[in-house]
Amino acid sequence: MKRKIIRVGSSKGVLLPREVTKAMNWDFGAEIELTIDEEKRDVLLKTLKVSVPDEYEIDHLRQIEETMNDYADLLGGTDD
Amino acid sequence: MTESQIRQIKFLSYVNWLVTEKFNGDQGIRDLNALKTVVSLPGNGTLSCVLGERLSNRKDLYAQLGWFVYYAIEGEPFNSKNRTTVLLVLLWVLKYYRLEFDADEIAGFIKSLDPLKHGNSDISLWFSSHCS
Numbered sequence: 001m002k003r004k005i006i007r008v009g010s011s012k013g014v015l016l017p018r019e020v021t022k023a024m025n026w027d028f029g030a031e032i033e034l035t036i037d038e039e040k041r042d043v044l045l046k047t048l049k050v051s052v053p054d055e056y057e058i059d060h061l062r063q064i065e066e067t068m069n070d071y072a073d074l075l076g077g078t079d080d
Numbered sequence: 081m082t083e084s085q086i087r088q089i090k091f092l093s094y095v096n097w098l099v100t101e102k103f104n105g106d107q108g109i110r111d112l113n114a115l116k117t118v119v120s121l122p123g124n125g126t127l128s129c130v131l132g133e134r135l136s137n138r139k140d141l142y143a144q145l146g147w148f149v150y151y152a153i154e155g156e157p158f159n160s161k162n163r164t165t166v167l168l169v170l171l172w173v174l175k176y177y178r179l180e181f182d183a184d185e186i187a188g189f190i191k192s193l194d195p196l197k198h199g200n201s202d203i204s205l206w207f208s209s210h211c212s
Binding site (some may be wrong): 072078 | 094095098099102103105131132160161162163164167168169171172175176183184187190191
């Protein structure tokens with residue numbers, strides 16, 4: 001897929017096609033990681049992965065989210 | 081602050097972030113000192129139940145829940161959704177400890193709780209008589 005470098009103020013930019021942002025689930029404000037391979041002269045865009053610190057059990061955090069979804073109706077009106 | 085208390089603060093902040101994302105609230109901590117109070121129980125105790133520590137008896141659990149509910153509602157540590165955060169943590173803790181409870185009754189209690197009229201001991205007592 002070809003794209004042109006365009007001017008964005010005093011910087012240079014590339015517009016991402018809708019099919020790319022949709023496939024990658026990238027919305028406005030999403031943070032992405034940009035990696036440059038100088039030898040190959042490639043640039044790679046990746047979804048920024050946020051890792052959970054080691055001291056947290058991911059199952060615990062997931063259970064909280066599941067509980068929130070299970071009781072969404074109840075929780076939704078609590079601070080009204 | 082102990083490492084455990086710092087983890088508890090981060091955990092409660094995560095829960096608040098979750099509910100503000102889901103129910104459109106203002107994100108962030110309003111008062112860090114109020115949040116520190118929530119996880120600092122008397123006698124160098126900590127709010128260990130929220131991280132899933134198995135407590136040796138229910139009396140300790142009710143005492144922790146009374147403290148947590150009172151100071152989280154009275155101190156309003158977050159910018160919004162303080163009571164929703166409290167309720168979600170409670171629902172998870174009660175499920176984790178496999179206690180029988182009526183979620184609607186607990187939600188009603190949290191919604192109507194007036195910290196000027198009820199202290200942490202009253203709240204502990206309420207849990208001991210409504211969750212078994």
